[in-house]
Amino acid sequence: MLEQKIRAPKNRGFYVRMKLLPSKHGRSSVPQLEKKSFFYRNCKWVLWLSLSFYFFSSYLISNHPNQNNNKQPTSLSKTHFSSLASRALFESTTNNITQKQGLPFNDLKIFVYDLPAKYNTDWLKNERCSTHLFASEVAIHRALLTSEYLTVDPYEADFFFVPVYVSCNFSTVNGFPAIGHARSLIASAINLISTQHPFWDRSHGSDHVFVASHDFGSCFHTMEDVAISDGIPGFLKNSIVLQTFGVKQKHPCQEVENVVIPPYVSPESVLRTLEKSPVIGRRDIFAFFRGKMEVHPKNISGRFYSKRVRTMLWRKYNGDRRFFLQRHRFAGYQSEIVRSVFCLCPLGWAPWSPRLVESVALGCVPVIIADGIRLPFDDVVPWAEISVNVAEKDVGKLAEILEHVAATNLSAIQKNLWDPRVPRALMFNDRVHEGDATWRVLSALANKRARSYRR
Ligand SMILES: *[C@@H]1O[C@H](CO)[C@@H](O)[C@H](O)[C@H]1NC(C)=O
Numbered sequence: 001m002l003e004q005k006i007r008a009p010k011n012r013g014f015y016v017r018m019k020l021l022p023s024k025h026g027r028s029s030v031p032q033l034e035k036k037s038f039f040y041r042n043c044k045w046v047l048w049l050s051l052s053f054y055f056f057s058s059y060l061i062s063n064h065p066n067q068n069n070n071k072q073p074t075s076l077s078k079t080h081f082s083s084l085a086s087r088a089l090f091e092s093t094t095n096n097i098t099q100k101q102g103l104p105f106n107d108l109k110i111f112v113y114d115l116p117a118k119y120n121t122d123w124l125k126n127e128r129c130s131t132h133l134f135a136s137e138v139a140i141h142r143a144l145l146t147s148e149y150l151t152v153d154p155y156e157a158d159f160f161f162v163p164v165y166v167s168c169n170f171s172t173v174n175g176f177p178a179i180g181h182a183r184s185l186i187a188s189a190i191n192l193i194s195t196q197h198p199f200w201d202r203s204h205g206s207d208h209v210f211v212a213s214h215d216f217g218s219c220f221h222t223m224e225d226v227a228i229s230d231g232i233p234g235f236l237k238n239s240i241v242l243q244t245f246g247v248k249q250k251h252p253c254q255e256v257e258n259v260v261i262p263p264y265v266s267p268e269s270v271l272r273t274l275e276k277s278p279v280i281g282r283r284d285i286f287a288f289f290r291g292k293m294e295v296h297p298k299n300i301s302g303r304f305y306s307k308r309v310r311t312m313l314w315r316k317y318n319g320d321r322r323f324f325l326q327r328h329r330f331a332g333y334q335s336e337i338v339r340s341v342f343c344l345c346p347l348g349w350a351p352w353s354p355r356l357v358e359s360v361a362l363g364c365v366p367v368i369i370a371d372g373i374r375l376p377f378d379d380v381v382p383w384a385e386i387s388v389n390v391a392e393k394d395v396g397k398l399a400e401i402l403e404h405v406a407a408t409n410l411s412a413i414q415k416n417l418w419d420p421r422v423p424r425a426l427m428f429n430d431r432v433h434e435g436d437a438t439w440r441v442l443s444a445l446a447n448k449r450a451r452s453y454r455r
């Protein structure tokens with residue numbers, strides 16, 4: 001049902017919503033809509049859908065029973081928003097920013113460029129574009145467009161968000177995103193905004209924000225050696241990049257002002273799973289992993305998939321009763337995660353994986369096997385207290401390590417992990433919720449306000 005609600009407006013509805021909502025910030029967008037009378041007739045419907053979806057999902061995600069009853073459009077008012085905000089205030093201990101009253105980031109203002117559809121919404125014709133693991137580029141764009149921090153006046157903006165969806169070009173051969181066109185698409189968008197507006201040139205892009213949500217982030221390639229040799233395109237080097245890739249050591253693909261963001265996991269899919277099996281339910285699988293585990297990984301110019309960690313996992317623990325290891329895709333894998341105590345999150349080509357978010361969201365302790373990984377929002381998400389970290393070289397001792405944790409501090413880890421603020425911080429919603437992933441992005445930007453031209 002949820003799914004239908006989201007799908008009903010389709011791309012067209014999304015477009016209307018984008019155009020309509022900014023008008024509440026003072027600039028009328030009605031003439032634009034009248035021209036598109038079909039859209040106009042559907043506006044109320046679309047708004048109603050987005051609102052009811054927002055309240056329904058905020059209810060489910062934050063488990064506050066009261067929010068669900070309030071579906072009237074009036075509840076969009078600032079009063080309601082700030083009462084939500086202040087309630088979260090009392091719950092929050094991990095983030096100091098919430099100590100401020102009302103809007104937590106003061107008068108932070110983000111301007112979102114209205115780029116031609118070929119840079120973004122055209123790609124949404126493929127439904128996967130807004131739900132696959134790289135879809136934070138879509139989710140952040142959507143959430144910003146309806147956020148309290150959006151400004152339609154670029155002269156009062158602190159930051160400029162450039163919405164280019166580069167991960168939505170799916171290869172017809174293997175179905176994976178083909179990001180070969182990413183550089184040229186972004187370059188073309190920058191060319192457009194810098195010829196139409198003065199803001200790019202005046203700061204050389206340093207207050208402009210991009211999303212690079214695939215394997216090696218701002219290097220735009222899935223193979224590390226190619227990514228490194230291509231490097232970060234010159235035109236992005238001054239800007240702020242929100243990327244899923246992050247390591248603690250120096251790396252050519254993070255030599256840019258960056259924020260490590262979580263991979264996208266659809267909140268609706270998580271909600272559907274949790275409706276059937278709650279986080280605190282029975283967990284009868286000790287250690288779970290489903291995904292690519294090559295028995296004989298290919299040597300691709302000196303590199304092996306997952307640095308052979310997954311191969312070692314398979315060789316050593318396939319057949320071990322404590323381990324539930326599966327090498328094939330299965331659409332219902334979330335129901336397996338929610339039954340598991342430990343969920344393995346080994347590196348793939350890149351260190352990060354969507355499993356990090358899926359495990360946290362479904363209450364399974366993530367077992368991170370990816371040396372040097374820099375985790376999303378590590379300034380506020382207490383990763384050391386909610387996960388188990390295993391060095392790549394220790395993968396052969398994994399069973400002993402996990403048995404030890406299970407016998408000593410598992411319940412402490414679970415207690416920390418099951419705090420609803422933790423999953424909330426790692427999930428993107430269509431509208432910004434206090435403490436969710438887009439909110440964390442805004443918080444990170446607020447901390448970079450020294451880059452704002454108007455200050
Ligand atoms: C929160 O802010 C106060 C000062 O406003 C500071 O003393 C304290 O250390 C901060 N706590 C954290 C967890 O950052």
Ligand SMILES: *[C@@H]1O[C@H](CO)[C@@H](O)[C@H](O)[C@H]1NC(C)=O
Nearest residue numbers: 169170178179180181182185
């Ligand atoms: C999609 O990616 C492929 C391979 O990188 C490229 O040849 C093609 O032009 C891209 N499509 C578009 C519309 O950019």
Ligand SMILES: *[C@@H]1O[C@H](CO)[C@@H](O)[C@H](O)[C@H]1NC(C)=O
Nearest residue numbers: 298299300301302303304308
């Ligand atoms: C992988 O291939 C490279 C050549 O591309 C070779 O130098 C290296 O020894 C190989 N590594 C292993 C472990 O086979």
Ligand SMILES: *[C@@H]1O[C@H](CO)[C@@H](O)[C@H](O)[C@H]1NC(C)=O
Nearest residue numbers: 384385386404405409412413
């Ligand atoms: C659990 O114990 C392991 C060592 O067995 C330790 O590294 C880890 O920090 C502990 N985690 C918590 C949350 O106490």
